[in-house]
Amino acid sequence: MASILIIDDERSIRKTLGEILTYEGYNIDEAADGEEGLKKFKEKKYDIVLCDIKMPKLDGIEFLEKAKESNPDVPILIISGHGNIETAVDAVKKGAYDYIAKPPDLNRLLITLRNAMDKTKLVAETKVLKRKISKVQEIIGESAPIKKIKDTIDKIAPTEARVLITGENGVGKELVARWIHEKSNRSSSVIVEVNCAAIPGELIESELFGHEKGSFTSAVKQRIGKFEQANGGTIFLDEIGDMSLNAQAKVLRALQEGKITRVGADRDINVDVRVIAATNKDLLAEVEHKNFRLDLYHRLGVIIVHVPSLNERAGDIPLLVEKFLENIAADYGQPKKNIDKKAVEALQQHYWSGNIRELRNVVERLIILSGKTITLEDVASYVLPNK
Numbered sequence: 001m002a003s004i005l006i007i008d009d010e011r012s013i014r015k016t017l018g019e020i021l022t023y024e025g026y027n028i029d030e031a032a033d034g035e036e037g038l039k040k041f042k043e044k045k046y047d048i049v050l051c052d053i054k055m056p057k058l059d060g061i062e063f064l065e066k067a068k069e070s071n072p073d074v075p076i077l078i079i080s081g082h083g084n085i086e087t088a089v090d091a092v093k094k095g096a097y098d099y100i101a102k103p104p105d106l107n108r109l110l111i112t113l114r115n116a117m118d119k120t121k122l123v124a125e126t127k128v129l130k131r132k133i134s135k136v137q138e139i140i141g142e143s144a145p146i147k148k149i150k151d152t153i154d155k156i157a158p159t160e161a162r163v164l165i166t167g168e169n170g171v172g173k174e175l176v177a178r179w180i181h182e183k184s185n186r187s188s189s190v191i192v193e194v195n196c197a198a199i200p201g202e203l204i205e206s207e208l209f210g211h212e213k214g215s216f217t218s219a220v221k222q223r224i225g226k227f228e229q230a231n232g233g234t235i236f237l238d239e240i241g242d243m244s245l246n247a248q249a250k251v252l253r254a255l256q257e258g259k260i261t262r263v264g265a266d267r268d269i270n271v272d273v274r275v276i277a278a279t280n281k282d283l284l285a286e287v288e289h290k291n292f293r294l295d296l297y298h299r300l301g302v303i304i305v306h307v308p309s310l311n312e313r314a315g316d317i318p319l320l321v322e323k324f325l326e327n328i329a330a331d332y333g334q335p336k337k338n339i340d341k342k343a344v345e346a347l348q349q350h351y352w353s354g355n356i357r358e359l360r361n362v363v364e365r366l367i368i369l370s371g372k373t374i375t376l377e378d379v380a381s382y383v384l385p386n387k
């Protein structure tokens with residue numbers, strides 16, 4: 001139930017508003033002047049405050065200023081008498097959510113309250129989401145290969161060394177890249193990701209290095225490329241094995257000279273960027289087939305981190321399943337489901353061609369389709385053999 005603090009020196013107003021809003025399902029507290037109001041405001045977290053302007057001790061504007069200092073997120077709705085509209089407008093400029101005139105029109109009051117509540121909720125949700133996306137997902141696993149990868153990350157992250165991350169689809173290459181950045185001296189700056197496979201060959205150069213206005217037909221505006229965006233931070237070249245030979249030559253130059261040129265520009269730009277690349281291809285085989293430049297391979301792969309497939313570390317599956325059950329339940333805002341030991345064993349027997357990404361999807365599917373506890377039968381019916 002949402003709680004509202006009503007601050008007004010007129011007892012009759014407090015009483016009427018209090019009765020109406022209690023009837024509407026709100027929890028009401030009252031204060032007879034700004035000082036008492038501020039005291040209550042600091043003691044308890046209200047969803048919204050209704051506040052008169054003219055009051056003894058501390059008036060509405062003074063209350064607003066002090067309240068905003070103490071908790072800026074709580075919306076304050078000013079109720080103003082006839083002569084005070086200008087002051088009320090002033091209050092809104094100072095951060096009040098809105099004002100309504102006395103005597104308050106009931107419908108308008110209720111709608112304004114509901115809107116204010118929605119706003120509070122959005123502000124709170126945005127904060128949670130921001131925290132969520134800014135935190136890099138933990139690397140889960142206790143197996144020897146995972147321990148080794150975490151060790152390697154700790155060792156190489158603080159250096160400036162280029163890193164090439166290899167491994168099958170969905171093993172966690174991107175996650176490794178994000179942790180290398182996170183633990184590096186560049187972590188306060190950005191990591192810019194480029195999916196080289198998703199960009200058509202003719203656009204990759206402009207995507208990576210930017211272009212000047214008018215440099216080609218569709219270049220209607222100047223564009224800053226990913227290398228420039230990543231200046232001071234890290235660039236993550238994902239699926240590098242899918243990059244055209246033409247683009248490879250340009251990237252090679254950027255790595256050799258630390259310089260880039262926007263398409264259509266006549267001068268170079270210095271960039272300070274750490275490069276991390278990833279691929280699910282066997283790059284040396286690609287070199288053999290003349291699809292990948294050997295010199296670029298050597299430039300990129302100063303350090304090679306190979307992320308093993310999930311089938312090579314099936315011992316991590318129970319821990320991963322447990323964490324995914326927890327995380328997915330939290331995302332859905334539901335209690336965590338349990339899973340039978342036999343069901344986990346069956347998941348360990350499964351061949352995971354899509355690795356961790358596939359395992360996570362399967363756990364999500366099981367959560368949706370199974371009862372309170374996920375059983376061996378659920379695994380048999382909902383996880384189809386794929387080998």
Ligand SMILES: Nc1ncnc2c1ncn2[C@@H]1O[C@H](COP(=O)(O)OP(=O)(O)OP(=O)(O)O)[C@@H](O)[C@H]1O
Pocket residue numbers: 137138139140141167168169170171172173174175176280356357360
């Ligand atoms: N060790 C791990 N612990 C927890 N989650 C993981 C782990 N490894 C991978 N994941 C999760 O699995 C998913 C796939 O990982 P990621 O995108 O890093 O794989 P990838 O190797 O880049 O795959 P692709 O080659 O398909 O691009 C992501 O949601 C990631 O957070």
Ligand SMILES: [Mg+2]
Pocket residue numbers: 173174238
């Ligand atoms: Mg990836």
